[in-house]
Amino acid sequence: MTDQKVSGFSTRQLHVGTSAAPATPRALPIHLTAGFTFDSFEQGVAHFGEGTGYGYTRIGNPTIDAVEAKLADLEGGTRALLVGSGQAAVSTAILALAGAGDHIVSSTHIYEGSRGLFLDLLPRLGISITFVDDIANIDAWRAAITENTKVLFGESISNAANLLFDVSAVAALGRECGIPLVVDNTFATPYLFRPLEHGAALSVHSASKFLSGHGSVIGGVIVDGGTFDASLHAARFAHLVAPSRLGGASFAEKYGADTFTGYAKESVAPRLGPTISPLNAFLIAQGAETLSLRVREHSRQALALARYLADHPAVESVDYVGLAGHPNHALAQELLPRGYGSVFSFTLRGGRDAAAHVVNNVQTFTHMTHLGDVRSLVLHPESTSHAFRTPQEREEVGVHPGTLRVSVGLEEIDDLIADLDRVL
The missing domain is CATH 3.40.640.10 (Type I PLP-dependent aspartate aminotransferase-like (Major domain))
Incomplete structure (x- = not known):
């Protein structure tokens, strides 16, 4: 408002208290506004x-x-x-x-x-x-x-x-x-x-x-x-x-x-x-601001979980570039020296029924279509993210009836392993 004095309630509720004092915040300020005024x-x-x-x-x-x-x-x-x-x-x-x-x-x-x-x-x-x-x-x-x-x-x-x-x-x-x-x-x-x-x-x-x-x-x-x-x-x-x-x-x-x-x-x-x-x-x-801390831990936990799954008798294969058996592992050692990431997939010997059993019974993993969360997530790609590909197209990108994708979060690794061990 200018120096003009107004008394109308509706006018005052719109204009009074809309200008903050100039200051220099340490945290990034949120300019939550549709537009900005021009001074002239x-x-x-x-x-x-x-x-x-x-x-x-x-x-x-x-x-x-x-x-x-x-x-x-x-x-x-x-x-x-x-x-x-x-x-x-x-x-x-x-x-x-x-x-x-x-x-x-x-x-x-x-x-x-x-x-x-x-x-x-x-x-x-x-x-x-x-x-x-x-x-x-x-x-x-x-x-x-x-x-x-x-x-x-x-x-x-x-x-x-x-x-x-x-x-x-x-x-x-x-x-x-x-x-x-x-x-x-x-x-x-x-x-x-x-x-x-x-x-x-x-x-x-x-x-x-x-x-x-x-x-x-x-x-x-x-x-x-x-x-x-x-x-x-x-x-x-x-x-x-x-x-x-x-x-x-x-x-x-x-x-x-x-x-x-x-x-x-x-x-x-x-x-x-x-x-x-x-x-x-x-x-x-x-x-x-915490990206390096989270991704470093995500990667460490994902590697530990992938190694556990690779040795599990119920698991047919694990597609994680951090494992020595992955076709791109040598390239990963060159390009990803800080870690191999949080997200990978593994395929169960029991096919779609086994995958459904895991999804329906895990407790620490959350079943949802997302990744990169601080919480660990699990998804069945064949019936969700890759449902609009033909069976042949799914096979070509490594998605099988028993495939599950996980995004490994920041829970204790022992709890994540115990959750999967209980349901596999």
Whole structure:
């Protein structure tokens, strides 16, 4: 309010007590507001003309900006964009790079939400997809690339066979062909592995998982490595190097090495609207402050549980990259020196009935479709996350009738082993 004195109750209940005293909090403040006031006519003009300051949370918010800076730094990137979910992060990243008439090459071993996006929605927008089954075969990736390929996509650690993605090899192929590699790094987290340091152009996360860590919020993030110069590939990314529709600077001119996230933040996310709540952003930042502590313990416990299961007579196989028998174990020792992650799957000899018995009778493990929680979780992929794949497609990614996926939490390892030992 100004110096004008008002007496109306309705006016006072709206305007009095809405301005906090200036202060410098040690914890990140939550700017839980739809929009921000302009101090002058000129400030509003500058905001919309030059992008300075804040006007509306869908476009920018100080809390969200601070969390973006934190996550970009942890991932070894130059800029980040925080959005409403991990699925929104994948969608926004893809739509920043590809449009009608374009093509994507992806690993078969990806999250079902991403696979559904690629198979069911993107074709309706005129974007085609080719999947690579043998993700370790660089010649298979090369053979899948066409003149209109705009994105290579994979996951650092796959679900459910726990396969490692050779980011360096595929990123090198991408640079050779002028195509950015986008890596979903949710399972590994930046504490265990940073794809941008291995040549990926963009790293995406479901921040709902390990970054927040407590199963309380939904969010997603795209982190730019700042290494892919779109201006060098003008024919492939015309929408990034062309002048604006009003004749102004192109996105490549405005954002340089951060063109991808600059375009995503200015043109894709604000228009599609996957805005994250500042409160959720704050909680993700709170979780990220203990990321190393949690993931280190998650990994230690998962390895102990995987070793126990590998020796159990009821268990046919364990797909955990931390075990010596896993096909990618040697690569994991090179790429994941801090630990092998929390999530893995194991297959029971008794098939689906045995899996159902375990799910229905465990007590310390929680049955739910989530991962990266401080609590240990269990899921039957064949009937849930991978239900929309054919039996053959499930077999190809390591999902069998008796397969269970676990996300190992922070309970006492003896309690987790005892819970499974009782029901196996």
